[in-house]
Amino acid sequence: MLKDITLGQYFPGNTPVHRLDPRTKILLVILFIAALFTAKSYFSYGAVIVFLALSVAISKIHVKALFKGLKPLFIIILITGILNVLYTKGETVLLSFWVITITLEGIRTAVFMILRIMLLVSGTFLMTYTTSPIALTDGLERLLNPLKKIRVPVHELSMMMSIALRFIPTLIEETDKIMSAQKARGADFETGGLVKRAKALLPILVPLFVGAFRRADELATAMESRCYHGDKGRTRMKVLRMTGSDAFALILGVLLLAGVIVLAVFGL
Amino acid sequence: MSQTPILKTEGLTHTYGAGTPFETVAIHDVDLSVYPGEFIGLVGHTGSGKSTLIQHLNGLVKPTGGRVLVGGEDLQSSKETLRNARFRVGLVFQYPEYQLFEETVYKDIAFGPKNMGLVGEDVDRRVHEAAGFAGVPEEMLDKSPFDLSGGEKRRVAIAGVIAMRPEVLILDEPLAGLDPKGCEDILAHIQEYHTSTGAAVIMVTHSMEAAARVSDRIVVMHKGTVAMEGTSKEVFSRGEALRAMGLEIPAVTKVLLRLRELGVDVDPAAFTVEDAAKAIVRLKGGHNLC
Structure with missing residues (x-):
C-alpha cells in the first residue's frame, strides 16, 4: 500500500554509475533533460534513448524497477497521448469521423510526447536509484555553493x-x-x-x-x-572528489547535448 | 482444557514481499488455540514473528496461508465477520499512547464503542467501565489526552480498546518504556480486567518475570514458529533451549539454579521474588513468610 511508493528510493550498488560523484550525476541529468527537450527527430530521440539505455545497463538497475516508477504516471501519459493525437493539426488525415480527426502528425507528436515523459522520468529515477539521498543533497549543496555569495541559505x-x-x-x-x-x-x-x-x-x-x-x-x-x-x-x-570517470561521463553528456543540437539545427 | 477455543489459528503463514528479492517468511505454520478466560504470555526474540502473529488475530493482516478462526468462524469469510472480529478481539499496539487523537480522554475512549454502532448511554457506560478497568480516574476524562503523562496516556489507550469489551484482549508490549511503578500498575489493571470479565488475554512481552507471574500458559515464538508452549514451570525448566533462542529465564530462577549448582537443595521452579523467597524459607524449615 503506502510502502509501494518508490519516490526517492535508493538501490545500493557498486557499479561505475553508483560510484560517480553526485554532482556529476545531477549535471548529467540536466544535460540529459536539455537534450531530451531539444530532440525533434527520430535520430536525436534514438541518441537520447541509447544514452539512457547504456547508463541503465552499466548501473545494473532492473528495467522492471524503472517501469515500476512509471506506473503512477500511467494516467498522465495516457491523457497526454490521447490529447496530442486528437488536437494536433496535420495534413495526412488517417481517420476522420464526427469531430474526431486523426492525422499522421498527431500520432507522431503523441509518440514523441509519451517518449519524452517516460525518458524524463526514467532518467531522473536512474539518478535517485543509484545515488543515496544524502549524497544527492550533498552534491546539490556543493553545486549551489556559488549562490551563497548572494546570501542564498x-x-x-x-x-x-x-x-x-x-x-x-x-x-x-x-x-x-x-x-x-x-x-x-x-x-x-x-x-x-x-x-x-x-x-x-x-x-x-x-x-x-x-x-x-x-x-x-x-x-x-x-x-x-x-x-x-x-x-x-x-x-x-565524505569529501566529494571528481575523478577521471566523472570527466569522461560529463564529456559524454555534453557530446549528447551537442549532437542533438546539431541535429536540430540541420532540421533532423 | 475441554472447552472450545475462542480464537484459533490453523497453519497460519505469512510471507512479506512474496516474489520480490526482499521476501521474508514472518510466521510459518502457526497453530495456536486460545480458550476463554486464559491468560497467555507470548514471548520471543525481536523478529520472531510475535507482532505479525497478533496482527492476524483480529484480521488487520491477511494471512498468505492458513486461517484464523474467531468463535469458530473464519475471519476472512466475509466483511461482516472481519469487522465484528475487530471488536471481539481487541488489539492494543506497542506504544499505544501515540494513537490518541480526540479533544478529550472521554471522546477518545468512546471512539471504539461508537464505531461499534453504540449510542448514548451505552457508550457512556462503556467509557466509565473501561476507564475504571484501565485505571483512568474520572476527573481525567475531561482533560485533553495530550496534557497527560506517558503512563497516563497509555492507560487511556488501553481503556480505548477495553471499551469495546473484547472477548480476547491482546496487548503488544504493554510494559515497554515504563518505570517499575508504571509496570506494576498496568499489569494489575490488565489482570483486573481479566479476572472480573473472564476475557482471555494475550500479552506480548520481553519481561520473563512479568510473563511468568501473570500467565496461565506461555507461548514461545522463534523464527516465525511456536517453539514452546506450556505453563511457566514447563517452559522455564528448559533454560538452555530458551537461551539458544536469545531468551532468558527470570532472574530469580537463575539465582535458584545457581544455588542448586552450589549444592543447596532448593526447588528452582519459582519465577517471582516472592515464590523464590518462599522456596528458600521452606528449605530452612520455615512455613510462611508472613
Whole structure:
C-alpha cells in the first residue's frame, strides 16, 4: 500500500554509475533533460534513448524497477497521448469521423510526447536509484555553493531537504502503524461518502502531526546537543572528489547535448 | 482444557514481499488455540514473528496461508465477520499512547464503542467501565489526552480498546518504556480486567518475570514458529533451549539454579521474588513468610 511508493528510493550498488560523484550525476541529468527537450527527430530521440539505455545497463538497475516508477504516471501519459493525437493539426488525415480527426502528425507528436515523459522520468529515477539521498543533497549543496555569495541559505536548504528525505520512510511507517491501531478500534476508511471518508482521516492525521512535531523537537535537541550550528566551520565525513570517470561521463553528456543540437539545427 | 477455543489459528503463514528479492517468511505454520478466560504470555526474540502473529488475530493482516478462526468462524469469510472480529478481539499496539487523537480522554475512549454502532448511554457506560478497568480516574476524562503523562496516556489507550469489551484482549508490549511503578500498575489493571470479565488475554512481552507471574500458559515464538508452549514451570525448566533462542529465564530462577549448582537443595521452579523467597524459607524449615 503506502510502502509501494518508490519516490526517492535508493538501490545500493557498486557499479561505475553508483560510484560517480553526485554532482556529476545531477549535471548529467540536466544535460540529459536539455537534450531530451531539444530532440525533434527520430535520430536525436534514438541518441537520447541509447544514452539512457547504456547508463541503465552499466548501473545494473532492473528495467522492471524503472517501469515500476512509471506506473503512477500511467494516467498522465495516457491523457497526454490521447490529447496530442486528437488536437494536433496535420495534413495526412488517417481517420476522420464526427469531430474526431486523426492525422499522421498527431500520432507522431503523441509518440514523441509519451517518449519524452517516460525518458524524463526514467532518467531522473536512474539518478535517485543509484545515488543515496544524502549524497544527492550533498552534491546539490556543493553545486549551489556559488549562490551563497548572494546570501542564498544553501546549506540550510539542503539540510532541510536531507532531513525531509530521511523522514519520509519513518512517517510512512508511522502512518501504517496509526492506521492499523485505529482500524483495531473499528475505524473504517473504506466506505462512505467523501465527507465521511475525509472525517475518517482525522484519527490518523492528528496523531501523525503530533508525532511529527515531537520528532522535529527531538531531532533539534539531538542536533544541538551535538553542537550543530549551521554551516560555519563544518567539515565533511565524505569529501566529494571528481575523478577521471566523472570527466569522461560529463564529456559524454555534453557530446549528447551537442549532437542533438546539431541535429536540430540541420532540421533532423 | 475441554472447552472450545475462542480464537484459533490453523497453519497460519505469512510471507512479506512474496516474489520480490526482499521476501521474508514472518510466521510459518502457526497453530495456536486460545480458550476463554486464559491468560497467555507470548514471548520471543525481536523478529520472531510475535507482532505479525497478533496482527492476524483480529484480521488487520491477511494471512498468505492458513486461517484464523474467531468463535469458530473464519475471519476472512466475509466483511461482516472481519469487522465484528475487530471488536471481539481487541488489539492494543506497542506504544499505544501515540494513537490518541480526540479533544478529550472521554471522546477518545468512546471512539471504539461508537464505531461499534453504540449510542448514548451505552457508550457512556462503556467509557466509565473501561476507564475504571484501565485505571483512568474520572476527573481525567475531561482533560485533553495530550496534557497527560506517558503512563497516563497509555492507560487511556488501553481503556480505548477495553471499551469495546473484547472477548480476547491482546496487548503488544504493554510494559515497554515504563518505570517499575508504571509496570506494576498496568499489569494489575490488565489482570483486573481479566479476572472480573473472564476475557482471555494475550500479552506480548520481553519481561520473563512479568510473563511468568501473570500467565496461565506461555507461548514461545522463534523464527516465525511456536517453539514452546506450556505453563511457566514447563517452559522455564528448559533454560538452555530458551537461551539458544536469545531468551532468558527470570532472574530469580537463575539465582535458584545457581544455588542448586552450589549444592543447596532448593526447588528452582519459582519465577517471582516472592515464590523464590518462599522456596528458600521452606528449605530452612520455615512455613510462611508472613
